[in-house]
Amino acid sequence: MNQAILQIENLRRVFQVGSEEVHALKGVSFSINKGEFVSIMGSSGSGKSTMLNILGCLDTPTSGEYLIDGVSVRERSKNDLADIRNRKIGFVFQSYNLLARTTALENVELPLIYNNSVSSRERRERAKHALEMVGLADRMSHTPNQLSGGQQQRVAIARAIVNDPVIILADEATGNLDTKTSYEIMSLFQELNEKGKTIAFVTHETDIAMFTSRIITLRDGHIISDSKNEALSAMAEIQKLKNINETPQG
Amino acid sequence: MNIFNLIKIAYKSLMRNKMRAFLTMLGIVIGISSVITMVGVGESSQASINNQVSQMGTNLIMVQRARMRERGVATGRDNVQSLKVKDVDLLADNCKYLSAVSPVFQASSQIINGNYNWSGSVMGGNTELMGIRKFELATGSNFTDDDIKKYAKVAVIGHTIVEELFDENVDPIGKTIRVGNMPVKVIGTLKPKGENQMGDDQDDILIMPYTTVQKRILGIDFVHMIMGSAVSEDVADKAVEEIEVLLRGAHKIKDGAADDFEVRTQAEMLEMMSSISGMMTTLLTAIAAISLIVGGIGIMNIMYVTVTERTKEIGLRMSIGAHNSSILLQFLCESVILSLIGGLIGIVLGLLLSYALAVIQGMPYIVSTSAVILSFVVCAATGIFFGWYPAKKAASLDPINALRYE
Structure with a gap:
């Protein structure tokens, strides 16, 4: 289990804003092993979005090394990066980013459409399987506007796992959800993690980060802490919430 | 990304906005149908002229007395x-x-x-x-x-x-x-x-x-x-x-x-009549072609709006592994589908219209294969030409910015 999925060494990213240089990441190093559930924390301006973009191969570092699944992403063409995203990464966004007026099943199929080695029959099977894994077997033909926020995010998670990525990158995936639904989503992530999925979860909410087993905290482009965390069980927290609501107050 | 998937994606995207797709198509429908109708009417009247001239005898040669000048005074034909x-x-x-x-x-x-x-x-x-x-x-x-x-x-x-x-x-x-x-x-x-x-x-x-x-x-x-x-x-x-x-x-x-005489053939008569009707046909077809261009600009306009409106979708597609070329082809495909379907409807409509006009005017009805084929080619070209720029714009978006676009 100690095989490194992501390896980052002395990563720097410099943006040119007008005549000024902004150093978003100032030499960050860490690695994520297979099967880990990591949260990357930090307030706004800490560099966590930049970090996520680079981890997701949407952006390339100014300097430093980044290996995903043993492959260096430096000096890669746009198309190569797109293929890496397609095969090795699953994205979950804060605002779900589902295609409107498109069924859950078709939304989940989307990443596989851009993979020529997957036949249309296999695509459908894998999409169905992914939706079953997130507990939406009975909502496959629903369109996003017929689904609740939590269900939409589940569809998005199914879309992120359908290509069987080496890592799932979640960007404030619970940011648009209420506490109970957030916990449900975290419970789903924990479940996926138990099944062996590697997950990196970017958030600024401490209580969400508590569900992960490792917390990396960024501030001003540096890692200020990287520690193991005794992950809370999201299931248990949901039960607690229920108890509070059911107990008559006063 | 194979072409079949591409067409499927483009088709589904269009189907998400049926009314808009229909209205966009309408420009092409009107353009193509008027071109087909005008060419059809032109060919019909040409055929009817040919018909009537051949009724008079295509081999006909007429020798007439020529107008002459005698000591500077012009005389009418009747006096010759x-x-x-x-x-x-x-x-x-x-x-x-x-x-x-x-x-x-x-x-x-x-x-x-x-x-x-x-x-x-x-x-x-x-x-x-x-x-x-x-x-x-x-x-x-x-x-x-x-x-x-x-x-x-x-x-x-x-x-x-x-x-x-x-x-x-x-x-x-x-x-x-x-x-x-x-x-x-x-x-x-x-x-x-x-x-x-x-x-x-x-x-x-x-x-x-x-x-x-x-x-x-x-x-x-x-x-x-x-x-x-x-x-x-x-x-x-x-x-x-x-x-x-x-x-x-x-x-x-x-x-x-x-x-002191003039020899004229029926072929000359035919040429004269044809050149008049040909001129009218060219003029009308030119006007019709302008409406086709307007239709094409309509497509371009809508595709532009679509690209802006779907910035987030483009960002998402890129983030899950779409190549820039896939995005380009998707949007190009959408505009070509729009213009081709519009063109097909236009061709059918144009043929019906020119048939109706030929019947009303009592002229022979002629399906101009070349006009139909040309229209089809023009449609595809319109789709590609007017769809290219918006598609290029879509493909050149930066996925990070596109995903954040609200």
Whole structure:
């Protein structure tokens, strides 16, 4: 289990804003092993979005090394990066980013459409399987506007796992959800993690980060802490919430 | 990314906005259908002109007296007496490119049968005139060379004159009518030919031996016109040359001096008529083509809006592994689908419209394959041309910014 999925060494990213240089990441190093559930924390301006973009191969570092699944992403063409995203990464966004007026099943199929080695029959099977894994077997033909926020995010998670990525990158995936639904989503992530999925979860909410087993905290482009965390069980927290609501107050 | 998936994605995207897709298509539908209709109408009128000209005989060659200037005074054609019956004989004997030739005398006369009367045109010719003008007998017979020798008072009459002078169930053959004051026996009737392209009634005609018209009605020693048939349409020009050489020799016209006659072929008439109708067709088609361009700009406009509106979708597609080229092709595909479907509807609509117009105008209906194929190509080209820029814009988006776009 100690095989490194992501390896980052002395990563720097410099943006040119007008005549000024902004150093978003100032030499960050860490690695994520297979099967880990990591949260990357930090307030706004800490560099966590930049970090996520680079981890997701949407952006390339100014300097430093980044290996995903043993492959260096430096000096890669746009198309190569797109293929890496397609095969090795699953994205979950804060605002779900589902295609409107498109069924859950078709939304989940989307990443596989851009993979020529997957036949249309296999695509459908894998999409169905992914939706079953997130507990939406009975909502496959629903369109996003017929689904609740939590269900939409589940569809998005199914879309992120359908290509069987080496890592799932979640960007404030619970940011648009209420506490109970957030916990449900975290419970789903924990479940996926138990099944062996590697997950990196970017958030600024401490209580969400508590569900992960490792917390990396960024501030001003540096890692200020990287520690193991005794992950809370999201299931248990949901039960607690229920108890509070059911107990008559006063 | 295979092409089948691409088309599927593009089709689904369009289906998410049916009304918009339909309205965008409408521009192309109108453009293509008007182009097809205009080309169709053009071809139909062209065909109808060809038809009528060939009814008159495509091999027809006419020799007319030329307008001349005498001591600086221009004379009208009516006063020129340059063509004689002996010229006709000369041509008949010596022209190897002419299959038939006839003198033509024209007169307008009151034609009377009992209580009925009609002011019709009288034409005098030899026995070959009917063949030259492509008239066919309906009943009775043509006059003979003997009738010509005897200045016989016999006539073959056209359909209009039959209708004007005789009751419906009366057989005109053998009846005597009066042309002016002269009693004339009807020996034949002609099959109707209808109006020619000038709107003249070709059935308003009474044909008599030319000697009868020349001596008994007109009393002149020149002929109005000589009509002949070229052996075939191809040699019409050679026949014209031959006639010119022969007549110049017979009329003793010196080199460099102007002819006292004019030779015209039906092909020239055809060209003249065609060039007028061709000009109209070109003009109308040009206007229709402008509406096609407007339709194309409509597509471009909508595709632009679509790209802006779907920035987030583009960002998402890129983040899950779409190449820039896939995005480009997707949007290009959408605009091509729009323009092709619009084009197909337009072609069908245009064909129906031109059919309706042809029926209303009584012209032959012609499906112009070249126009249909061209429209289809133009549609595809429109889609690609006007879809390219918006698609390029979509493909060049930065996924990070596109994902954040609100």
